[in-house]
Amino acid sequence: MNVLVVGAGEVGSHLARFLTKEAHRVTIVDRDAKSLRRAARVTDVQTVEGHGASYPTLEKAGAAKADLVVAVTHDDELNMVACTVAKRLGARRTVVRVHAAQDLLDNQFIYKDILGIDLIISPEEVTALEILRICRGQNATPVENYAGGRLQMRRLEILDDSPAAGKSFKDLKMVNSVRATGVVRGTEVSIPRGDTVLRSRDYVMLIGLPEGLDKTEKILGGRRDLPKRVLVSGGGPIALLVARDLGALGVKVRIIEPDREAAEQLSRDLEGAEVVHGAGTDMELLNQEGVHRSGYFISLTPNDEVNLLACQLAKSLGAEKTIAMVNRSDYAALVARLGVDHAVSPRKLVARRITNWVRSESQGAITQIHHGAAEVLDLGVSKDWAHAGRKLMDIPFPQESVVGGIIRGDDVIIPGGDTVAETGDHMLVFAKREVLEEIAHLFAEVASPVPEEPTA
CATH class of the missing domain: 3.40.50.720 (NAD(P)-binding Rossmann-like Domain)
Structure with missing residues (x-):
C-alpha cells in the first residue's frame, strides 16, 4: 500500500x-x-x-x-x-x-461529505475516552464516540453472576435506543439475533444513545466501580470532555486551572463541575480541595513534568489513584518509578487509533472490532443508490451484518426494520470481515434510470 x-x-x-x-x-x-x-x-x-x-x-x-x-x-x-x-x-x-473543536466533532459526518475525508480523529476526544475507560473501572468500556458523542459504542462483558447469562436477547427487555451489534466469544464474532443466548465471558458490542446505553448496562449486568470524587489539574479541552462525561455518570468533578480567565470561562461552560483558580502543584490548595478524598487525581496540563510532579504530590497527600498526561515517549519508563498509576499520551493514542484503522482496507471503515474480525463502516446513502428510499428490512444486507445507527443531519437514529434509508443518511454498519466485500458491492449498486416518456 x-x-x-x-x-x-x-x-x-x-x-x-x-x-x-x-x-x-x-x-x-x-x-x-x-x-x-x-x-x-x-x-x-x-x-x-x-x-x-x-x-x-x-x-x-x-x-x-x-x-x-x-x-x-x-x-x-x-x-x-x-x-x-x-x-x-x-x-x-x-x-x-484535528483538535477538539466541538462543532467539528458534532458535525463530522457533514464535514466528511463536503471535504471527502474518510476519518476525522481528535487527540482530545480519544484521550478523554481513554481516561473515562480507566475511571469507570467496570466490565463495560467505551470503544468509540460518533457524532460528537451523541452516539456511542460500548463493549460489555457478561460476568458469571450477570442476569443476562444464559438468556437470549428476546428474553431480555432491551432499550429501544440501543442496538446489540455483535457478540465476541473467544476468537469468534457473531451478529446477535433474537434467539442468540449469552454466555458468561461473552463480550456484547452495543451502539446507542448514551442514556440508553447506561440503562442497557444495568439490564445486562454492568458493574461499576466509579470514583465518587475526581480532582483534575489543568482545564483544557480534555478536562472539559472528561468533566462532562464523568459528571453525566454522577461523579463530582473539581478542576484546578492556573489561568484565571480560563478558569472563569470553564466555570461558565461546565454545569455541575466546580472550577478553582490555582496550581495543581500547590500542596496547600490540594489539601484544601480534598485530594485525599479523591478516587482519582488527573493532571492534564500541557507540561509533562508538571503533570508527573502533580501526581506524585497528590499521591503523597492521599489520592487513591493518579493519571498523568505524558506526551514525551522517553518519559514512559519514569511513570511507574514515580508511583503514577496511569499515563495517557494523546499522540500515542492517535497513532494507535490510526494504525488500527489502517489495517482495514474497506471503504468507509471507521472502527475495527476484535483485531479486524469485524468492522464498523460509515456508508453514505446517495440519491443514485439503488436502495435509497427503501425500508432496511427490504434491503438485501448480508446475514453477518447489521445497521447499528443512522446519522441524519442533526438527528441520531437507532433504526428498526421499518426505518427508511433516506438520501444523505450516514449508516453505521457493523459487519463481519467475510461480508465486507459483499457490503461494498451492495452500496455500489446504482438505481436504473427512469425511461423518458416518448414524445408525441
Missing part, C-alpha cells in the same frame, strides 16, 4: 515506523528538513520537503497514486486542506487529525 503522511512530528514518525514494518511504502511530507532527516534515520521512508497543503508538493509526493493520505500536523486547517487536495488528486482514502 502506498501511504503519504503529512507531518513528520512524533505521531507522523510513529505511524511511518509502524507502516514500514508492515511492508507499506511510506512517503513523509514536512516543511522542516530537520524533522524529515530525523524520521528518515529511524525508518525506511521517502521524504518530500514542502508545504503539506500545497498542490505541487502533494503531487510531487505521489498523492495521486496514494492508497492512503494521513495528515497529522499540529495545524487543523492544513490537515483538512491537505486531505481535500489529496482526494482531488486521486488519493483513495484520507485521515485528518
